[in-house]
Amino acid sequence: MKNVVIVGAGLAGLTCARRLQVEGVTCQIIEASDGVGGRVRTDVVDGFRLDRGFQVLLTAYPEVQRWLDLKALDLQEFWPGAKVWNGSDWATVADPRRRWTDLFRSLSADIGSAGDKLKVVQWALQAAQGDETSHWTQPETTALAALQRRGFSTQMINAFWRPWLSGIFLEDELSTSSRMLEFVFGMFARGGTAVPAKGMGEIPRQLAGGLPEGGITLNERATAVEPGRVWTESRGAWRADHIVLALEPGAAAKLGVEDMPARWNGARCLYFAVEGRQERSPLLMLNGTSKGIVNHAAWMDAIAPDYAPANRSLLMAGIKASVQGDETDIEHAARAELAQWFGEREVAGWKLLRHSWVPQALPMRQQLNRIETGPIAPGIWRCGDACSTASIQGAMESGRRTAEHILRWV
Incomplete structure (x- = not known):
């Protein structure tokens, strides 16, 4: 042999x-x-589990179903949807196919029109029933052009789609292939979004x-x-x-x-240790304002309690892909924005555990x-x-x- x-x-x-x-x-x-x-990879720092760059596992991936024992991984799932910061308050955009209790909040949220939200649900229903390999043969354009072609409003694209997809594609312009968009959205529509209890x-x-x-x-x-x-x-x-x-x-x-x-998109995020463990939202949080440097955030211990020690919390703040510069300056700017989201007194007490920068995080795929x-x-x-x-x-x-x-x- x-x-x-x-x-x-x-x-x-x-x-x-x-x-x-x-x-x-x-x-x-x-x-x-x-x-x-x-x-x-996942590193343990002061009892916190820090993935190297913010990552999630989509349970619908066919190879994941083929090779991994998902029960043994003890997957901890995000709630389907997101909380979107509009500059003064939070709005919830959730998937009513999985949590009907969020239907009213989603329809009444000041993020896009009711038509925009119905288009999301219709697309998700179609994607959940579609062929998981069909993206390879679809006409190709950019992700942005594909969203526009589906009829989403500029406000819905900038407030929801851009920050959500930027966190996945690791680029802010949505210049990634529309085939990649169809593939990713199909996987989200067919399964859950999770992390293993002990880290990626x-x-x-x-x-x-x-x-x-x-x-x-x-x-x-x-x-x-x-x-x-x-x-x-x-x-x-x-x-x-x-x-x-x-x-x-x-x-x-x-x-x-x-x-x-070799062409790459990089990933940058900040991990903060927070004293106390209060009731936190297990929804991904998005910056829907098109301003600032923070693109998204998540209370990782609200999704997977073992990501943080007892009586402490872990906040992951994902930084926009276009942001460069001194790490101290980035931290200060991120703290100022997060203070608007969570309050100055709260954020002032947070300890930075790691400034995670992965320059070669994802191969750039403008054509797929x-x-x-x-x-x-x-x-x-x-x-x-x-x-x-x-x-x-x-x-x-x-x-x-x-x-x-x-x-x-x-």
């Missing part, structure tokens, strides 16, 4: 290994960092837990790749019949292999076409979410598809 070496222990590499394992193919993952997960890092940890002991070597940095060999800093040559580069765009070129263009899996050199393969949708689903799907192509050769 031939063997496979996978470079990279992110979701794509882990899923590739799991799929190969099902068929009895021996594989070894080597990972340069000290843990699995790639961009999906539990997802790759669970995938890794299904592999044989010794199947992952951490702190092993690849330095070069050639057909049949992966060279690393500490061990030298790893021999393999097939090599999978489960790496970010741009990384393979450093190993001497043909690579994909699935990159067909095939060897980029004899016995050398590539996978990752840049080959599919820029998402957890895309990473896992790419890893599985790469494994299935390799299985035709072994």
Whole structure:
């Protein structure tokens, strides 16, 4: 039986290994960092669980349904909808398909017209019944143009769609492919939005837990790749019949292999520790004013209590993708805005736990076409979410598809 070496222990590499394992193919993952997960990691700081950038799991992702034990992850779900800050007060826009008690509040909220809200419900009903792969063949434009084509008002787009989608696409202009919009909205319409009780890092940890002991070597940095060999800093040559580069765009070129263009959207958020644990809203909070630097926020302990120690709360404030500058200046500006949302006295006592900045958080997808899996050199393969949708689903799907192509050769 031939063997496979996978470079990279992110979701794509882990899923590739799991799929190969099902068929009895021996594989070894080597990972340069000290843990699995790639961009999906969780750190514990002063008893708080801080994901590296604000991330959520959409339970409707097909690969999530295929590979993860969702019950074991103990998923904690956001309420469907959002609270929108209009400059002086909060308005609720919720999904009445799941919480009928929010119907009146949503219809009466000063966010778009009643027609706008009915369009959202109609779109959600259509998306929930549609083909989960139809986005690949739909006519392509920008996400903004697609929303305008659906008839949403400018006020609804700026107050709700722009901040909500900016938090997903990690860009403020909604220049992301309309195909990506259709894919993402379909996943939201079909399932829940959640985080594992112990943090997003539990997802790759669970995938890794299904592999044989010794199947992952951490702190092993690849330095070069050639057909049949992966060279690393500490061990030298790893021999393999097939090599999978489960790496970010741009990384393979450093190993001497043909690579994909590297264009990225970054993710920035601030994590604040708050004394006391009062009743908080488990809804995502959006900045609907088009002003300031804070795009969205969430009380993470209201969604998943284990994200914060007892008698303390964790506030995540997502910063707009276009914001750059000194971290201290960003913190001061964010605090000033959050003081309008929650009160100056409250915010003054918050402790900044981390200024999380992930410059390579999401591959930029202004055009969305699935990159067909095939060897980029004899016995050398590539996978990752840049080959599919820029998402957890895309990473896992790419890893599985790469494994299935390799299985035709072994």
